[in-house]
Amino acid sequence: MKRFALAGNPNCGKTTLFNSLTGSTAHVGNWPGVTVDKRDGVYKKCAEPVAIVDLPGIYSLSPYTPEEVIARNYILDEKPDCVINIVDATNLERNLYLTTQLLEMDVPIVIALNMMDAVERQGDKIDGKELERRLGVPVVKISALKETGLQELMDKAFNESNKTRRGSTVLKDTKLGHLIGDVKIALAGQNVDNPLFHAIKLVEGDEIEVAMHKETVNMVEEFKATFNDDIFGTDFEALVADGRYKYISKYFAPVLTRKSKEKFQTTRSDKADKVLTNRWAGIPIFLVILFLIFHLTFSENFLFVSTFADWAGRPLPTLEDLGLVAEGEPINYGVRWLATIYDGAIFSPGVIVNNIWNDMLVGELFGWIGGLVEGSGMAPWAVGLINNGIIEGLGAVLSFLPPILTLFLFFSILEDSGYMARIAFILDRMFRRFGLSGRSFLPMIMGFGCSVPAMINTRTLADEKERTATVRVIPFFSCGAKLPILTAVAGAIIVQFAKGNGNADLITYAMYLLGIVVAIVSVLLMRSTTLKGETPPFIMELPAYHAPQFKNLMAHLWDKTKHFVKKAFTIILASTIVIWVLTHFAFDWTFLQDEAINDSILAGLCKLLQPLFTPLGFGSQLGAYGWVFVLAAVAGLIAKENVISTFATLGACIIAVLDVGSLGGITAEAIATDDTGISSVIAMIAATGITVPGLISFIAFNMTTIPCFAAVGTAKSELGNKKRFNWTLVFWLVASYLVGAIVYTIGSWWWTLFIWLAVIGAVTTLIVLYNKGKIKLKPLKKMSKRS
Amino acid sequence: MLFCLGLGVGEIILIVACVAIVVGVIVGVIVRKLKGKCACCDECSEGCPHCKKNAK
Structure with missing residues (x-):
């Protein structure tokens, strides 16, 4: 069976296209980084059935995060019969940057100009035929959401898959053209597949390539030593990127005719963002x-x-x-x-x-x-x-x-509308103070649905320590399975203790906020002790807002229902x-x-x-x-x-x-x-x-303890390190016990609040002093030798 | 043997069904493990990224 890979920038509609082609219901969200691993499906309307592989979104083929490595390795190693490069037509220039890299591979390529409905709605036009002529590969206009142009796309991809295509580059007329040509010849002599692609990556100084082609590195380095650009000096990665963008601006961008002559237009999304992502109003609006x-x-x-x-x-x-x-x-x-x-x-x-x-x-x-x-x-x-x-x-x-399902529906609406990405953006400034980037908020918010996919989504985090900290606090974001505990116990508090006076929604909301607070405190503690490290920069494209798609929402709800009912009738x-x-x-x-x-x-x-x-109030x-x-x-x-x-x-x-x-x-x-x-x-x-404090402590304990067998299994796989995993289990147990004890004692004897504050203050002071080097811990081995 | 204990047909069916459910779930977990599927396979429709066995 032929295999077609779907490749493109994050949030350009790959999974929507995948779902439309294969009839799958894979998770779709209006934010970059929903898909973190490849997934397979079958398209049956071509001359013969074709396997479709949905790859994680990537901005370039110089990978930084684990899921970007997955996409790159798949195209290079698994050699699909055709790569369908999905290009977000509303962001043509930026999306074509990846296209220029894909073109360098010896693989048949078809360009799918997606979101053409949005382009036309804006009154803009794209000359598809001209773009096809300039790129040298077929270009098909589609709308994955409205399922238009899909048959033409697949027919063209099928035709292309029967041909052989050699890589071509837009860098051939730049200053680096000669060097790239020489390295390509050297690699071809060594029978390396995709010699042009590897040659350019070697010139860029891509770490993976340098490790793979040690014999050729010296030749490249000798040339680099004699090279010095007026603007970029010896920064070859920047030189290559500049070459690509110049070519895109000069030859590809003109195929787009905008209705408005102004280069930067204020869209409705921009206007909404002025309020929703406002520096001061953003977080209160979110709450x-x-x-x-x-x-x-x-x-x-x-x-x-x-x-x-x-x-x-x-x-x-x-x-x-x-x-x-x-x-x-x-x-x-x-x-x-x-x-x-x-x-x-x-x-x-x-x-x-x-x-x-x-x-x-x-x-x-x-x-x-x-x-x-x-x-x-x-x-x-x-x-x-x-x-x-x-x-x-x-x-x-x-x-x-x-x-x-109701709660999940609202979260799905936030996700599908594009607001979830804004929350990551507005929380970045706050999260940064605690040692995490706003990007880590997205897997956390997925944790409100289920910890398992949320933990898997942490793959979008490039920094290992940030990833570990995020995996550890995801269970504190109360998942759907914890909701019954919250609701039933909140009901018990209102009916039994408040004699019907009270709001279950307020108690539930407070409990969700408690989970978030515990998560933030835990991250702060981890990032200043065992998981210290620089907070990675946070760069994320904010997608345009759009009305949530009924089909997507129903698919989310159906998945949730299926999973819930299946679990109820088995485990x-x-x-x-x-x-x-x-x-x-x-x-x-x-x-x-x-x-x-x-x-x-x-x-x-x-x-x-x-x-x-007993210290938690339910012993x-x-x-x-x-x-x-x-x-x-x-x-x-x-x-x-x-x-x-x-x-x-x-x-x-x-x-x-x-x-x-x-x-x-x-x-x-x-x-x-x-x-x-x-x-x-x-x-x-x-x-x-x-007592009421005992009941709240019981909820707090369940919200912060080891989540469930499935999440434990996922954490083990995702952390990939036995020691780190074992410490994660210890962390969950200790955190839940402490949170339960704090809630119970303060609820039962208000004055213990001051004892806890003193303890927390003392621990914080010790950590701050230790980090500033004012106190030093002596290694245990040395101490034992002395004694 | 169960009839000798004075159990009726309904009770026997109930016992057999309950044992089948409990054993079925335990065996199911073991079989999944032997097949190389991990605990999170059932948790989402995305397919399992760890054992590479897609749910779909």
Whole structure:
């Protein structure tokens, strides 16, 4: 099968083209560096099926970051049958810089002028035929997004792949032309493939080439010693780049005719950026946008309408006030639907979707299945295993699908619109003070979705130490799987302790911010101690804003849903069964009823570990069922969804023996009518006697500890160094323990704030003094010799 | 044997299904490991950059 490689600058639309050609749903984002590794697909509409390889975006073939090396090595070593060079037609000159380098390779090339729809919208014109004549390779105008010109592109690429093409360079008439020609002849004599390309890279002084062609280096160096340019001196890399750009400006740029004669026009994106990336307003705007996202996802008081009505002295009536609810139940089906949108306050869109999903769909379904099982005549243990174990565990996890998807939808909109790249830009100045560049923010924000692709995306960071620090703090950016913990525990705090007064969105938002703060403090600490180093410069092209593509958004959501449901019905289901079994058998393998699970195998093991968590507020100080927090925390190390499924399974078992009336906020009716099991979880949490600081500490611990098996595996592969990986595990454990302890002690005894501040101040002072060389640590070996 | 323990057909099916799920997940993890796929393979639709086995 023929292989065509898609090569081009970052964010020029390679992956969009790849998805259009192969029908894939690979992740697409409106910022440079989304793709960090090559991926394969098949195009079937040519004369024969063709393998399409999507390469990471590169600005040139002199690579600096790992993913740039991947793209270069693929074209050179794997020898694709044709390279389709995707050129962003809205940035023609800059994109053609890479084209001039690709032309130097002995490989068939077709130029795809992408985003032609945007060019035409601006009223500009590109003379494709003239560009084709000047480049010497076929040029096809396309729009990957609108899927126009794709068949012509593939037909031309297929024709070209049947031909042989020798490399050509735009540098042949420059001062370096002779030298390049001589080196090319020397390399050709050594039977080196792509001699022209390698010759130019050798002249540039490319490190990889110098290491590869040691025999030829001396010849090049001898010539260089006699060369001195008036402007660039002996900076050959700059000389080559200058030669390319001069040629592009003179011969290629004129094919573009702009509607406006002004060279620099202020676009709508530029105008938006004046506000959104403003030096002072940028970060506050970002925080407001983030808050709005959480408000639209979690708030049961949409736009604070109910609060304003209260202030105005005209509170909105509840459904009960309107006589639409009798004995805690809506009087008819229509009111049930109304209750998903309004009950004394208007709900936010995320809550409405959540209510419809849980009250009208999943809750109904699971309630119906539960009823069937109860009436099946099976033994009580079997009914317990299905209803309390499987259904409650799975139901609790699946009930969080709507908020996860809603939150993810908003993040996808930010990403697809191009705003995410701006956030990296505006945070660069702040991040730089902590030793990271703004570029590292992009993988971090991906961590809000899932830590695994986020860790893989750190490949775009050239500096190894910056990369390690970023991988370590990515789990602190709360992923979708941690959302159920946040939401359920925030719900417990409001229902049980605040007696219904409070906003779940505020608590969730605060927890997300806590994660970000912990990440920043950790980075600061690492970059001033074990991972010291220069902060690399941050150069990133800010893409033009565009309306988010419905297709892309749906593809993102579908991926998330598929992954979540698959995980729920495999790892989470298996974990739930194991947990139910181990909490219903004693150490002598006698079966235990629900009311006796305090004597179970798991309870015994967790009670052994409980003292460890006492400083965090969810250890030995808790009552009868306090060990469930230890179990949930440990189960969460496999996958964070396990935390809530563990709570739900055990909550359903325990609820039968709890005196619900004594638990305050939660009512027996609420438990009886809630088929998702979250009310049982809240009641169980209250029964353990845990305090609010203990609960917040529990969330903080779960947010900052070892994320899940999959993320641990990814960190191991990405860090590529066993010692660094082991220290990362230690870091996660210590960080989560410390954060949990700080949150719990300050929440319980406010005056401990000063002790913690003193400790943090002392540690900071020691680090600063050490870095300034005012204190020195003596090596341990020398000390032992003296002693 | 399970019938001798006084279990009905429903209970036996339940036990077999639960054992199959738990064993299936564990075996699945082991098989993936033996095939050279790593833990993150299922985590995204991007395919796995470590073991080079694409999800698609």
